[in-house]
Each structure stands twice: as C-alpha cells, then as structure tokens.
Amino acid sequence: MALDSLPARPLTTAEGFALHQSDRFRMVTPASVSTENGSDDKLVSALVLVRDGRVFGVGYSVEDGGWERVYHETFEDPEVAMDLAEEANEALQEWIGHRETEWQDVPEAEGVRAEAGESEYAARLFEQYRKAADDE
Numbered sequence: 001m002a003l004d005s006l007p008a009r010p011l012t013t014a015e016g017f018a019l020h021q022s023d024r025f026r027m028v029t030p031a032s033v034s035t036e037n038g039s040d041d042k043l044v045s046a047l048v049l050v051r052d053g054r055v056f057g058v059g060y061s062v063e064d065g066g067w068e069r070v071y072h073e074t075f076e077d078p079e080v081a082m083d084l085a086e087e088a089n090e091a092l093q094e095w096i097g098h099r100e101t102e103w104q105d106v107p108e109a110e111g112v113r114a115e116a117g118e119s120e121y122a123a124r125l126f127e128q129y130r131k132a133a134d135d136e
Helices: 013-022 078-096 108-116 120-135
Strands: 026-033 042-051 054-061 065-073
Touching: 013 026, 013 042, 026 054, 026 078, 026 120, 042 078, 042 120, 054 078, 065 078
Parallel strands: none
Antiparallel strands: 026 042, 042 054, 054 065
C-alpha cells in the first residue's frame, strides 16, 4: 500500500469510516483516536488496514508530519487476517506509546492532568491537521 494514497495529515473519523466503507479495503479500523480539548472533534492517527491478502498498520507521525508504515504482513488464509489485524493494532499501540496500566498504578495527579486537557500529542495532531487542511 502506498502511503501517499493517504492525505498528508491525520484523518477525521468520518474519513476513516469512508475508507472502511470503500471498496479499496476489506477492513479499516482505527488504532488511535484523539479528541480536541473542549470539542467533539476527533482525529484518527493510526489505522489497521486489510486488503488483498495484506494487513497494514499505519500511523501518523507528528514529528515527521506524515504517515509511516508500522506493520505489514501478508496472508493467504482469510481466517488469519483477524489475528494479523490484532498484531497490527498492538504494534501501533506500542509505536504510539500507549501502555496498558492498572488503575491503581496511575498516580492521581497524572489522571487529573489527563482529564484536565488534551495531550501534547493531540494538540500537535490538531495543529497539523488544520495547517494541512488549509493548504488543500
């Protein structure tokens, strides 16, 4: 899959859903969605894509300002596709820096800070989205 087939910016959830509904992919599912502080706007910055015997995990890099292929595997047996899609999702979660944490392991201040506003990553994601959308 050529990454240049994706826009040079994060996707809106509507755009991600449109990819899922298109004939280009057998499956498209978000692996990471960010919400803007004080808004219902959401951007997709990581996707699992399945098509033509291949599973891709792609993520939008705020550092590089573009999409990166994080995961790629091929398959012949369609029953393997879901397992590979899960592997792609896990690879994307690691690439993004998400980690599974038990509630008791999260310091109270960290939880309060996360609830109080968007992450720096989300802020940069929305900034890059707006800049690229203005240029389109």
